[in-house]
Amino acid sequence: MNETAPLAEESAPVYPMPRVSPVDPPPPLAELRAGKAASRVTLWDGSQVWLVTSHAGVKAVLGDRRFTAVTSAPGFPMLTRISQLVRAKPASASFIRMDDPEHSRLRSMLTRDFLARRAEALRPAVRELLDEMLAKLVTGERPVDLVAGLAIPVPSRVITLLFGAGDDRREFIESRSAILVDRGYTPDQVAAARDELDGYLRELVEERLADPGDDLISRLVLDQVRPGKLSIDEMVPMCRLLLVAGHGTTTSQAGLGLLSLITDPGLTEALAEDPGLMPKMVEELLRFHSIVQNGLARAATEDVELDDVVIRAGEGVVLSLSAANRDEQIFPDPDRLDPHRDARRHFAFGHGMHQCLGQWLARVELEEIYAAVLRWMPGARLAIPFEELEFRHEVSSYGLGSLPVTW
Numbered sequence: 001m002n003e004t005a006p007l008a009e010e011s012a013p014v015y016p017m018p019r020v021s022p023v024d025p026p027p028p029l030a031e032l033r034a035g036k037a038a039s040r041v042t043l044w045d046g047s048q049v050w051l052v053t054s055h056a057g058v059k060a061v062l063g064d065r066r067f068t069a070v071t072s073a074p075g076f077p078m079l080t081r082i083s084q085l086v087r088a089k090p091a092s093a094s095f096i097r098m099d100d101p102e103h104s105r106l107r108s109m110l111t112r113d114f115l116a117r118r119a120e121a122l123r124p125a126v127r128e129l130l131d132e133m134l135a136k137l138v139t140g141e142r143p144v145d146l147v148a149g150l151a152i153p154v155p156s157r158v159i160t161l162l163f164g165a166g167d168d169r170r171e172f173i174e175s176r177s178a179i180l181v182d183r184g185y186t187p188d189q190v191a192a193a194r195d196e197l198d199g200y201l202r203e204l205v206e207e208r209l210a211d212p213g214d215d216l217i218s219r220l221v222l223d224q225v226r227p228g229k230l231s232i233d234e235m236v237p238m239c240r241l242l243l244v245a246g247h248g249t250t251t252s253q254a255g256l257g258l259l260s261l262i263t264d265p266g267l268t269e270a271l272a273e274d275p276g277l278m279p280k281m282v283e284e285l286l287r288f289h290s291i292v293q294n295g296l297a298r299a300a301t302e303d304v305e306l307d308d309v310v311i312r313a314g315e316g317v318v319l320s321l322s323a324a325n326r327d328e329q330i331f332p333d334p335d336r337l338d339p340h341r342d343a344r345r346h347f348a349f350g351h352g353m354h355q356c357l358g359q360w361l362a363r364v365e366l367e368e369i370y371a372a373v374l375r376w377m378p379g380a381r382l383a384i385p386f387e388e389l390e391f392r393h394e395v396s397s398y399g400l401g402s403l404p405v406t407w
Helices: 028-033 055-062 081-088 102-107 116-121 123-137 146-151 153-163 167-180 187-210 216-225 232-263 265-273 275-289 359-376
Strands: 039-042 048-052 296-300 304-306 309-311 316-319 404-406
Touching (some): 055 296, 081 187, 123 153, 123 359, 146 153, 146 359, 153 216, 167 187, 167 232, 187 216, 216 232, 232 265, 265 275, 275 359
Parallel strands (some): 048 316
Antiparallel strands (some): 039 048, 304 309
């Protein structure tokens, strides 16, 4: 034994921890939340970092500029082998891996496109798309896989609509985006998928430079690239972020939310009695499922006192959003889905300056997806036993591999 190493560090549990229930966070997270403000855990590469599991702790760290999101910072946690790709090629990073002022400079270029009113303006188009897709699904063979048939294509069609990209490239975008968030692929495979996607996006940007339209990419080209405020090299990772984040996360949340709606009669009964509950239901489902399963990584740039723990400069921190979203101090009886709960304090979209830019669009998509399935598939239920469902533990945004239903 190394007598100079503290015992607490030697016995730090491995993170992430295995789930017991596929729809609940690992039980040890609740035990850690009842203890100190942060606990030491061991990552896959043997490094030890601080893990924060309480609502108050996660909010404090995400709101503190002394914690950096830059992957090259000393002590920054590498949550997976894939995380090292950004460190190895910093230019490939989007603004979510930057601090101010660069972060704000780039993010501000997109803010107006993702305001709540912009997302609301897209609602009729999303509803029309869903009705078109479900009209075909319900007339085909049963059971229907709601992941492949709905949860995957809807978000990707919405984002390609924003980009003005042809639907003929949607399968390419979906496949490459899926690889980027899947730990089952090697770093080389992920790097290849990233480069292929970047190549396509670069072509799209250059096309808009020559012939602008009325889509999001054209606006960025006209307002930012042509005046010299944004380079193409900066714009490509920005577009990749919108594709990957806008597609994968909404897909995962849509699948898990649908699973809850078709297996918990109390939820559908509440919506039948009061359809106006849907926005509140979406917030509760976001809180409950917390799809960013391994949490967010940060590193301290200065010594920081977090309640009863001192995090030193150069030490890594992992923030468990799923644990914070089940904090009984904020959400009483947190392991129960309550359609009447005010869950707006959840961290499904993060917190602070890096809070999810596309959260309003995601809310609109989720509200419309859930409502459309309940409308088109009355009495929807699982077509296989719950125990046979395939949960995607290997992806950064936890979700379902498939969701076979009948009605």
